[in-house]
Amino acid sequence: MSPAPLSSAAARSAAIPLPMTRKSAYRSRRVSILLSYHPRLMPFADTPAPVRFDVQASSTRYAVDIHAGSAHTLAAALDRLQLPRRRFIVSSPTVWRFHGDTFRVVTPEEPILVADGERAKNLTTVGRIYDALVRAQADRGSAIVAVGGGVIGDMAGFAAATFLRGIPVVQVPTTLLAQVDSAIGGKTGVNHTLGKNLIGSFHQPAAVVVDPALLSTLPRREFRAGLYEVVKYGVIASRELFEKIDAGLPALFARDTATLVPVIAESCRIKARVVETDERETGLRRTLNFGHTAGHALEAVTKYRRFRHGEAVAYGMLTAAELALARRVISTHDRDALHALIVKMGPLPPVGDLQAAHVVDAVSRDKKVVDGTLHYVLPTEIGRTEIATDVSAAELRDALVAVGLRG
Numbered sequence: 001m002s003p004a005p006l007s008s009a010a011a012r013s014a015a016i017p018l019p020m021t022r023k024s025a026y027r028s029r030r031v032s033i034l035l036s037y038h039p040r041l042m043p044f045a046d047t048p049a050p051v052r053f054d055v056q057a058s059s060t061r062y063a064v065d066i067h068a069g070s071a072h073t074l075a076a077a078l079d080r081l082q083l084p085r086r087r088f089i090v091s092s093p094t095v096w097r098f099h100g101d102t103f104r105v106v107t108p109e110e111p112i113l114v115a116d117g118e119r120a121k122n123l124t125t126v127g128r129i130y131d132a133l134v135r136a137q138a139d140r141g142s143a144i145v146a147v148g149g150g151v152i153g154d155m156a157g158f159a160a161a162t163f164l165r166g167i168p169v170v171q172v173p174t175t176l177l178a179q180v181d182s183a184i185g186g187k188t189g190v191n192h193t194l195g196k197n198l199i200g201s202f203h204q205p206a207a208v209v210v211d212p213a214l215l216s217t218l219p220r221r222e223f224r225a226g227l228y229e230v231v232k233y234g235v236i237a238s239r240e241l242f243e244k245i246d247a248g249l250p251a252l253f254a255r256d257t258a259t260l261v262p263v264i265a266e267s268c269r270i271k272a273r274v275v276e277t278d279e280r281e282t283g284l285r286r287t288l289n290f291g292h293t294a295g296h297a298l299e300a301v302t303k304y305r306r307f308r309h310g311e312a313v314a315y316g317m318l319t320a321a322e323l324a325l326a327r328r329v330i331s332t333h334d335r336d337a338l339h340a341l342i343v344k345m346g347p348l349p350p351v352g353d354l355q356a357a358h359v360v361d362a363v364s365r366d367k368k369v370v371d372g373t374l375h376y377v378l379p380t381e382i383g384r385t386e387i388a389t390d391v392s393a394a395e396l397r398d399a400l401v402a403v404g405l406r407g
Contacts, residue, residue, distance in 0.1 A: 048261030055272045057279045064208045068257045071211040075106045084143045090156035091147040092116035098217045118304035129159040143168040149175035150182035157188030161203030168206040174214045176226025180267035185275045195365045196296040212260045225310030233267045239383035290377040291316035297362035322399035324378040356400035
């Protein structure tokens, strides 16, 4: 079942935060994200100005452009980037039906349209991208332009990383989840039947072009799934962002660009700061997995049929918060604040029929297990996290039961 709404008394709770000390048995390493936001660079104005900044990863530097209407000037933007003249758009039939007229002018090449969704995120689908590139005689003087959500971006990026041992890719995300998260950072890959994103590579984009106007065609459920990822950024790095989401939900769901642009930009900046510090996820970047450990497992045990990715992450965040509360590293007040916001955003798919033990087993195969050790991101307050390396199967099972799974 979905998380039960908090009582009005609980929602108004101002409980005294629990002590941040922990028993010695809990060998947790605190990882804090200390980010500063310059008001001149992060406008929260009635009329959103274009936001442009660079991501300086260890392997390369690239620009992120967040601007309503930027999809209509994409061809000129790619010319300014001096991207190879042969450009192949990879997209899905659904995205192309809504936005094909906008992107046809980018290249004379036929678009490569492949199935979307987590069930299609596999090597077979990527093989179809390779087939189309080979038939078109694409070479190292070619580039891929990924136009779609996170799945399209991940698959197109992986194809770009591996075709002829690597060609450029530009990410043009069309979903909120992709705009605030997956398009930035260079993670590419596909799912395996036993786990999510187990096959992939790091391949940073040549540029990321974010047009919030593209979100106007997104179904409410898909939009909400992306908004859960924005909540993630608030929990790991910015209480201010968390509170802005809470206060601005009506305008966000109305796709008001004046509200959307700064929220998208702040999420992107948080992701960029982390990627710049830790491109290959050996330390700080693990904090971006908040909510994803149990979330990926939920997707895997339901064979990618029940949840949108963001919905699974929402359950994963609730699970991590229950774990943190049981360990007395987060206050009841902040745990309740996260629960209340997720409930306020709308319904989640039911989980009451799922066995917690099956999800725990799937977690053991997660790519965040390193040398047999699972790195679990726990919130310690809204805006700060720590990484625990000693979460037991029993603890995780209890937390999953607390959010509605069967014991």
